[in-house]
Amino acid sequence: MxxxxxxxxxxxxxxxxxxxxxxxxxxxxxxxxxxxxxxxxxxxxxxxxxxxxxxxxxxxAGDKEYAGLIRLGVETDTLDRDGAEVHRAEVPAISADQLAMVAAQFTGAIEQIPPVYSAIKRAGVPLYRLARRGDDVAPPDKRSVEIKRLDLICEAPDAIRFVATCSPGTYARSLARDIGVALGTVAHLDALRRTRNGxxxxxxxxxxxxxxxxxxxxxxxxxxxxxRDALVGLPEVVVDTAAEKRLRNGDSRALDSQVPNVGALFKVISNSGELIAVARATSRVTAIVERIFNP
Structure with a gap:
């Protein structure tokens, strides 16, 4: 398969x-x-x-969409419900206007500190492994991410329901933590469901x-x-059997004069409709093969 x-x-x-x-x-x-x-x-x-x-x-590389629940008043070491409690704070009364202001604050390009319990590597070792064995792990460096949509709804005095559309590399657990701080308390992610991936x-x-x-x-x-269908949005070039054979033998010149926009990735499709390769146009008439797919 x-x-x-x-x-x-x-x-x-x-x-x-x-x-x-x-x-x-x-x-x-x-x-x-x-x-x-x-x-x-x-x-x-x-x-x-x-x-x-x-x-x-x-x-x-596509955007991700999540729906989840932020629990206020308790922060955990993993920033989710599976972690151990590390901080507890009072939860102030929260109005709809406050939630709208916080949502606006975190919409757009923001900087985010990923969780210590993450797959980010330090000296070749994932940080979560270092943390789990008891090492003193410094937080990762800030990274720039983009939140394209953020809806916040108060579900209970200590619970905020959210829907977010964000760039790859965004940590929902960090977003939950930072929203809690913006609301004057601490928080962790209590539930998360990914509804879109690219x-x-x-x-x-x-x-x-x-x-x-x-x-x-x-x-x-x-x-x-x-x-073929998994590569949504990429333009296609259909080649005959002779050109397919040349491509499989490593001859990118089989694509000459068939390329779309310069710099663009495109799919190379056989006469039978199968994906042969992904290629990139290097000029108006030439291309290089990025990856060949075996039949």
Missing amino acids: NAVLLVDKPAGISSAEVVRRVKSRVKPARVGHLGTLDPFATGLLPIMIGEATKLAPFID AFSIGEAMPLSDILESLDSGAPPLRVINL
């Missing part, structure tokens, strides 16, 4: 565990995922199988249990995205 599966991840397991469970059913095919979800989080997790694992550099949406996803049951039965899952 060379395809993308859109998994609706349940709470309580890691993204790596989802990969392990799928891989055990499709081996020896390679399996990977796009955009890690924390174990407590649910929602959209694209799983790449076989040749689809080569797609990651070309489709993992061009993929949760409406296209299937529960993990359904996908595993389908794979166990030997039948392909009902919703499978092929390589």
